[in-house]
Amino acid sequence: MKVLATEYLRVDLQEEMWECDRCDHVLGPARENYKRFLLIHDRNPREVHHPLLDPERYRFCFSPDPEVCVIYEFYCPHCGLMMDVEYTVPGHAPLHDLELDIDSLKEKWCGATGVENDSTANTAAFRS
Amino acid sequence: MNTTLANPDTSDEKALVDRFLSKNRAFLGPDPEIQRNHHVAPRTSREEEILSAGIDSNLYAEIRSGLRASLDETFKIAEMTVASPAAQCADMSTGYFTASGDLSLASTRGVAGFTVSLHYPIRFIRKYFETDETVGINEGDGFLLNDAHYGGIHSPDQHLFMPIFDDGVIVSWCVCAMHEGEIGARVPGGMGPMIESPWDEGLRGSPIKMVENYALKTDLVTFMQNSCREPQTMLADLKARLAACCRMERRAKEHIARYGVDSVVGFLRSNVEYMRDEGRRRIAELPDGTVRTQFYIDDTMREPALMKIMYCFTVKGDKVIVDLRGSSPELFNRPINSLLSTQVLGVAITLAHHIWPDMPCAQAIIDCFEFITDPGTIADCSNEVPVALCIQPMFKIMTAAELAFAKLYFGAPVKYGKTKAGWFNQPAAIIYGGVTQHQDSCGNMCGDLNGMAGGAKCDEDGEHSIAPCFGANVDIGESEEAEEQLPFIYAISKRIWPGNCGFGKFRGGAAYEYGLMRYGEQPFGFQTFTGGSYFPSTFGLFGGYACPTYGTVRVRGKNLFKVMKETPELFQASMASIMNDRLIEDAEYSSHSMAVAFELYPEGELFMTSQGGGGGYGDVLDRDPNLVIKDLEEGLIREETAMDLYGVVYDPDTYAIDDAATVERRKSILKGRLAKGVSWDEFMATRVKPEPPATVPFFGSWNNSEELYCGPFGKALPSALPPIILPDPKDVEIQQLKAKLASLEAPRN
Numbered sequence: 001m002k003v004l005a006t007e008y009l010r011v012d013l014q015e016e017m018w019e020c021d022r023c024d025h026v027l028g029p030a031r032e033n034y035k036r037f038l039l040i041h042d043r044n045p046r047e048v049h050h051p052l053l054d055p056e057r058y059r060f061c062f063s064p065d066p067e068v069c070v071i072y073e074f075y076c077p078h079c080g081l082m083m084d085v086e087y088t089v090p091g092h093a094p095l096h097d098l099e100l101d102i103d104s105l106k107e108k109w110c111g112a113t114g115v116e117n118d119s120t121a122n123t124a125a126f127r128s
Numbered sequence: 129m130n131t132t133l134a135n136p137d138t139s140d141e142k143a144l145v146d147r148f149l150s151k152n153r154a155f156l157g158p159d160p161e162i163q164r165n166h167h168v169a170p171r172t173s174r175e176e177e178i179l180s181a182g183i184d185s186n187l188y189a190e191i192r193s194g195l196r197a198s199l200d201e202t203f204k205i206a207e208m209t210v211a212s213p214a215a216q217c218a219d220m221s222t223g224y225f226t227a228s229g230d231l232s233l234a235s236t237r238g239v240a241g242f243t244v245s246l247h248y249p250i251r252f253i254r255k256y257f258e259t260d261e262t263v264g265i266n267e268g269d270g271f272l273l274n275d276a277h278y279g280g281i282h283s284p285d286q287h288l289f290m291p292i293f294d295d296g297v298i299v300s301w302c303v304c305a306m307h308e309g310e311i312g313a314r315v316p317g318g319m320g321p322m323i324e325s326p327w328d329e330g331l332r333g334s335p336i337k338m339v340e341n342y343a344l345k346t347d348l349v350t351f352m353q354n355s356c357r358e359p360q361t362m363l364a365d366l367k368a369r370l371a372a373c374c375r376m377e378r379r380a381k382e383h384i385a386r387y388g389v390d391s392v393v394g395f396l397r398s399n400v401e402y403m404r405d406e407g408r409r410r411i412a413e414l415p416d417g418t419v420r421t422q423f424y425i426d427d428t429m430r431e432p433a434l435m436k437i438m439y440c441f442t443v444k445g446d447k448v449i450v451d452l453r454g455s456s457p458e459l460f461n462r463p464i465n466s467l468l469s470t471q472v473l474g475v476a477i478t479l480a481h482h483i484w485p486d487m488p489c490a491q492a493i494i495d496c497f498e499f500i501t502d503p504g505t506i507a508d509c510s511n512e513v514p515v516a517l518c519i520q521p522m523f524k525i526m527t528a529a530e531l532a533f534a535k536l537y538f539g540a541p542v543k544y545g546k547t548k549a550g551w552f553n554q555p556a557a558i559i560y561g562g563v564t565q566h567q568d569s570c571g572n573m574c575g576d577l578n579g580m581a582g583g584a585k586c587d588e589d590g591e592h593s594i595a596p597c598f599g600a601n602v603d604i605g606e607s608e609e610a611e612e613q614l615p616f617i618y619a620i621s622k623r624i625w626p627g628n629c630g631f632g633k634f635r636g637g638a639a640y641e642y643g644l645m646r647y648g649e650q651p652f653g654f655q656t657f658t659g660g661s662y663f664p665s666t667f668g669l670f671g672g673y674a675c676p677t678y679g680t681v682r683v684r685g686k687n688l689f690k691v692m693k694e695t696p697e698l699f700q701a702s703m704a705s706i707m708n709d710r711l712i713e714d715a716e717y718s719s720h721s722m723a724v725a726f727e728l729y730p731e732g733e734l735f736m737t738s739q740g741g742g743g744g745y746g747d748v749l750d751r752d753p754n755l756v757i758k759d760l761e762e763g764l765i766r767e768e769t770a771m772d773l774y775g776v777v778y779d780p781d782t783y784a785i786d787d788a789a790t791v792e793r794r795k796s797i798l799k800g801r802l803a804k805g806v807s808w809d810e811f812m813a814t815r816v817k818p819e820p821p822a823t824v825p826f827f828g829s830w831n832n833s834e835e836l837y838c839g840p841f842g843k844a845l846p847s848a849l850p851p852i853i854l855p856d857p858k859d860v861e862i863q864q865l866k867a868k869l870a871s872l873e874a875p876r877n
């Protein structure tokens with residue numbers, strides 16, 4: 001069975017693989033950091049958060065300071081979907097933000113009985 | 129108990145020595161045994177006896193309803209009678225505790241966070257004062273607390289506790305807790321950048337018996353009034369708290385009379401145990417896993433810095449380990465350190481407000497959590513450093529917990545609330561102080577602090593400036609009321625500026641700017657103490673962007689009331705117009721970070737700042753183009769954002785969407801991502817650096833280094849951190865100017 005781990009990231013519990021929920025691309029082993037299988041782009045935060053005040057005139061222009069802040073954008077290498085963004089300090093390694101215990105995940109979804117719950121139905125319930 | 133009234137100077141020597149050894153402790157300071165333990169106390173023998181005989185759930189439900197009604201009643205009484213501006217905006221709470229001090233029930237409205245962290249002082253009072261004949265605990269007593277080292281959130285809060293007796297035995301405690309604000313600190317309002325030592329923090333109220341026989345003690349009240357800038361507010365609020373406690377005590381006794389003392393004691397304890405067990409059950413239900421978040425506090429409040437706070441939440445069976453190691457070392461002379469108890473509190477509030485909204489707010493719900501820290505860091509600081517702005521690291525752990533559990537629950541079979549991105553998480557309020565138009569001395573905080581924006585949800589946008597991250601039922605106050613009481617006007621009030629929200633498939637709530645203009649001749653000034661001016665403060669989720677940064681801007685050197693009167697067309701109630709167009713001649717325009725030290729402002733000068741937006745949810749390219757256009761129409765985003773980031777093609781005059789062109793533009797943005805994104809290995813080889821950037825002092829672990837960076841003091845293992853004492857930025861500037869002057873004056877060859 002397949003379980004959504006994030007809005008865009010799916011785990012195939014039998015194959016133990018991360019998958020893109022948009023294009024079904026198989027990313028890599030689910031026991032590893034999913035970010036290893038994505039494309040990464042380090043983006044100047046001023047491209048996303050445009051200054052409110054004239055940056056030529058004011059140091060504090062209501063937009064992040066590129067000297068201390070960079071945005072790492074993580075894309076599905078197959079369809080380009082942006083699965084995560086991370087704001088960090090330039091030069092810092094990406095954070096291993098999500099490390100699910102795959103055995104425990106299997107047990108919670110399939111249980112001792114092996115009867116499968118429906119992951120998408122559960123998510124849908126909280127969207128309506 | 130020895131109740132002799134003899135003067136000890138007349139005692140014989142042996143009696144004196146015996147008495148000395150048995151009674152004297154050098155100092156009843158904060159007790160680590162109490163302060164470092166957030167767990168529910170074991171059952172008392174009385175509780176054990178009552179509960180082991182069986183529980184009548186229907187009876188307990190009836191008692192719960194009755195006591196809850198009492199808490200809501202007393203909350204209202206206090207809210208209608210308090211004078212503190214924060215408490216008038218519902219920044220307060222009332223609660224009933226077990227005899228051991230565990231919070232059983234808090235008022236529905238207000239900020240439950242206050243009552244959540246008040247088992248510490250009750251345990252302290254019982255441990256040290258109950259058998260001390262100079263203090264004791266009697267019917268009709270009230271203990272006041274404000275020092276965060278003994279419990280509570282931070283020192284500008286004041287809480288009044290009253291024991292509830294039955295037949296000479298303590299069976300419960302009640303409290304009326306609130307943000308008082310003015311406590312005689314170095315700066316008005318008890319919080320501010322200039323607080324550099326615990327001795328700048330004002331009143332350090334360890335639990336003090338302020339009330340005897342249900343009456344305030346005039347000598348102590350006078351001392352409290354004499355120690356702060358707002359003596360009238362202090363008195364009014366002490367009376368309001370006492371009135372609330374007296375009513376809570378009376379209601380509790382009515383319940384005891386009606387249901388029997390064992391039923392009330394049994395209910396109070398069983399409610400705590402229910403919350404404890406239900407919290408544990410919900411954690412056990414979750415798949416095991418680890419979620420990490422790191423935040424940067426970007427301002428020591430006196431200078432820019434990057435102070436990392438590392439949050440690692442691990443669910444394992446029915447336990448959660450919260451590991452805060454790797455966080456920045458504590459700063460000896462800056463106010464942004466936090467106590468461990470403050471971090472623990474932040475997790476409890478978040479679980480109750482954001483993750484398990486159906487659960488009551490109490491420390492018991494995180495009884496199955498354990499915390500691991502490096503003592504001496506900003507997440508678990510020593511008692512030697514100032515903590516006046518401990519809410520900075522506390523608000524960070526709140527967002528960290530919010531995001532961690534959003535991720536842990538996304539893949540879980542059972543959820544208790546909607547998945548959403550980070551709520552805004554900074555105290556973005558202007559603090560004021562000085563003399564009012566009514567000739568009263570004052571020092572307090574604008575209710576705008578509560579105007580934080582909500583994070584985007586998995587199925588809808590976040591709400592604009594709706595409520596603080598720590599309490600859902602809180603208000604921002606009325607501008608007109610503030611203007612009547614204080615010598616300023618809201619020259620700009622609650623105006624949303626474009627871009628002040630996290631973008632995404634669903635956007636975070638937007639937040640407003642506001643500007644205070646000084647009115648009148650009296651000495652009066654402003655300060656702010658907010659991070660997030662260089663590096664965004666709250667984050668998005670699953671591809672959603674963070675909130676932007678902001679700042680404080682000022683127009684000085686000119687009386688703008690005259691400008692308004694003589695050339696009204698030159699004054700636009702918009703921060704961007706005022707600062708970018710600079711229509712008012714001969715005025716000084718400047719921008720600063722949102723940590724601005726207290727200064728006096730003469731009449732007609734303008735001090736402007738902004739509340740912060742909520743984080744976004746999901747990929748921006750997933751956002752419905754119609755919602756993007758709606759954002760444009762509402763002034764929430766700029767045209768560039770709609771076109772370049774969201775990839776929506778539209779007629780700039782009519783805002784009519786070109787659907788086909790939008791699809792094409794979004795496709796080309798996706799293609800662009802595939803072209804510019806690099807693989808993990810390439811990224812690690814080319815972008816990741818062995819050391820933090822040298823441009824700004826960095827504090828904390830870098831890429832999981834064992835050693836913590838200590839800014840200008842090198843790096844060290846957590847067990848051997850140097851005292852980090854930062855120079856006064858003004859001295860630094862003077863040194864730089866002197867050096868420049870010397871080089872200019874040097875004889876030239």
Ligand SMILES: [Zn+2]
Nearest residue numbers: 020023076079
């Ligand atoms: Zn994909």
